[in-house]
Amino acid sequence: MRTHYVGDTPLDDDRLTKDLEQSDSLTWSEAYSDYVFGGAWKSCMLWARGGDAGDGVVTHYDHERPAAFTEFADQLPYLRELIESVADLDRLNFVRLAKVQNSVIIPHRDLLELADLADETRNAHRMHIPLVTNEDCFFNEGDTVFRMRRGEVWFLDASEIHSVAVLSSQERVHLMFDFVDVPSPKPLTTVRGAGPDAGIPADRTLKRPPLTDAEHAGLMRLADILTPETVNEVFSIVIKRHFRSDGGESFVWRTMTDIARAAADPAVLAHVEELRRHYTLERTA
Known part of the structure; x- marks a missing residue:
């Protein structure tokens, strides 16, 4: 699926703040921090195969078991409701609460290590919802640099080379959704808006000067x-x-x-x- 902005989902500031404060007491994985220069990429698994919070490495889960909410999601009721309200749970594979600060991520492709998994258990579509972000948080695909704003819903083509920069001491916090690619009459998200052909809106794109x-x-x-x-x-x-x-x-x-x-x-x-x-x-x- 092509990278594109879908639309917006409303966020309840008070309930979100309460859940994010509660999340500080949970066990965060630093799996995939080898992709990061400057700090750690921290994640907390909220929905996973077998409902197991696990260690955050997607290949370490039992892909024969159905996906379900984890014990961490049970402690974050607002985020659990948000996930239920925006995603097709029948095709939802993983959901991670992810945070990073003062770091850049190496340009990479995701999904390469998942090629041997069956279609019905392999991550194929990636969706992001920024929960905490600022103007110094950027995403990049190809030669395009853009911002994803708080409460926006985006599909990202993780099979394309992409990278991230969080040039701020404030943590950037996103919900990351991974879906399997199996036929369904339902859309992957209930959020309505632009389709894949819309791509990345011009007002989200960072206009950088040419390298001198x-x-x-x-x-x-x-x-x-x-x-x-x-x-x-x-x-x-x-x-x-x-x-x-x-x-x-x-x-x-x-x-x-x-x-x-x-x-x-x-x-x-x-x-x-x-x-x-x-x-x-x-x-x-």
């Missing part, structure tokens, strides 16, 4: 300090620049490869190429 020659030269000078120990820091700088300046398609991976190729240690280039394979081409469970 001086900015490109500055990034290339990072080759002087690029070593196996500094790869994450350099990656973070390149990703942050991508969210502020338009360097064209595949900017992050292309630039990191060029910097690594110019570095003194040849092992760095091999490492970057392996990272690119793992995050965008082929990944085992």
Whole structure:
């Protein structure tokens, strides 16, 4: 399903605040934090196979069991009601409450490690509802950078290379829904609005200035300090620049490869190429 804005769902501020405060007492997983530079990607499973909160790694769940609310969802009544009101529960596979701050996420494709699962149990469609966000939270697909605003419902094509930047000390908190791809007369969400052809609205898109020659030269000078120990820091700088300046398609991976190729240690280039394979081409469970 193509990335697109669907519409808005109303949020009850008081009840949402109460649930988010309660969620602080739950056990949060830091699975998938290897995708993140700067901090941790934290998630709390609210709906999962077997109703098991588990460890947050979707391949670790028993996909033969039906999906259901977890014990964590039972402690967050408003979020449970919200999930029930917006999603087709018959095809709902996982729902995570996810938060991140002061971090960027490596450009990647999701779902690669799920290829061996049957259609009726494999995540195929991803939906987001931002619950807490701000103007310094960005999503990126291809060369398009955009914002998802509080209470909006979005479908994201997680099979496309995408990344995230939360350039703020305030936590960005989203509900993330994963659906299976099986025939049904019902829509995946009850929220009505634009269809897939609408894509990303122009007023959600960030208009970035073109990357200047001086900015490109500055990034290339990072080759002087690029070593196996500094790869994450350099990656973070390149990703942050991508969210502020338009360097064209595949900017992050292309630039990191060029910097690594110019570095003194040849092992760095091999490492970057392996990272690119793992995050965008082929990944085992």
